[in-house]
Amino acid sequence: MTTYVIGDIQGCLVEFTKLLTKIRFDPSKDTLWLTGDLVNRGPDSAETLRFIRDLGSSVVAVQGNHDLHLMAIVFGNHKVQRTDTVHDILSARDCExxxxxxxxxxxxxxxxGYILVHAGIPHIWTLPKAKRYAQEVHDAMLGTNSMHFFRRMYGNEPAQWCDSLRGVDRLRVITNFLTxxxxxxPDGQLNFEHVLGREQCPKNYRAWFDYTPQYSEHVVFGHWASIGGVTSRFQFHAVDTGCVWGRQLTALRLPDHKRFSVSAESI
Structure with a gap:
């Protein structure tokens, strides 16, 4: 049995299936970890979800910001943005x-010994705290008042963690850290404007994985395509290599960290 981690698919079903063929993925004995952002910006969001669903229990996935955005549209009545490509899901009979x-x-x-997360874990959190905070958000997503969460999920404030935060502000900042x-x-203040490489981080800011963490586990994450899958830190493994931007879709094999990639074709 082998575990592979694949970065942000974002509806790029052609590349996804080619990558599975390349690694000879066998759902009867292998496990597939997905870093989130299964949908949006690519051409085949609905079929990508159906394909992953049909892989059954061989798949472990976490939420990405684009996945949450889709649910905010469906469950929170948020507007579809100009750059969204989820209309195939929204018009599908099996959308809900x-x-x-x-x-x-x-x-x-x-x-x-591995942590799977879409964006990362801030250095100001221990792993037990990160797990507890992530569960708080997931409970809100699945709870009886989930519509309220999805309606108020968006926003850049608060941009810094505080233990005393409550309600939607607390859930929003947890969501923003993780996705x-x-x-x-150094104090854990988020910067949402920077989307370029790690070397171009604004003054007094660093990539989240350039701080010393409070845990020993390896972290496998996606989200930050512009770093090209490179962290230069043995403990941190970036696997979003920008397929939806015309570059590559990448799989990381655990625990030897060998990488496999296919080039983008459908974008």
């Missing part, structure tokens, strides 16, 4: 079924 299935995925998965984070300052 797909989104309820998608909603079941957590924001954080920890297993066998949107790139650069933070």
């Amino acid at each position: 079924q797909l989104c309820h299935w998608l909603c079941e995925f957590p924001l954080l998965h920890v297993e066998a 949107r984070m790139r650069c933070v300052d």
Whole structure:
């Protein structure tokens, strides 16, 4: 049995299936970890979800910001943005079924010395705290008042963690750390404007993985395509290599960290 981690698919089904063929993925004995952002910006979001769903229990996935955005549209009545490519899901007969299935995925998965997360874990959190905070958000997503969460999920404030935060502000900043984070300052203040490489982080900010963490587990994450899958830190493994931007879709094999990639074709 082998575990592979694949970065942000974002509806790039052609590349996804080619990568599975390349690694000879066998759902009867192998496990597939997905870093989130299964949908949006690519051409085949609906079929991508159906394909992943049909892989059954061989798949472990976490929420990405684009997945949450889709659920905010479906469950929170948010508007579709000009750059969104989720119309195939929204017009599908099984739209709600797909989104309820998608909603079941957590924001954080920890297993066998590895942490799977979409954006990262800030250095100001211990792993037990990160797990607890991620569960708070997932409980809100699945709870009886989930519409309220999805309606108020968006926003850049608060941009810094505080233990005393409550309500939607607390849930929003947890969500932003786990699904949107790139650069933070030494106190854990988020910067949402920077989307370029790690060397271009604004003054007093660094890539979240350039701080000393409070845990020993390896972290596998996606989200930050502009760093090209490179962190230069043995403990941190970036696997979003920008397929939706015309570059590559990448799989990381655990635990030897060998990488496999296919070039983008359908974008």
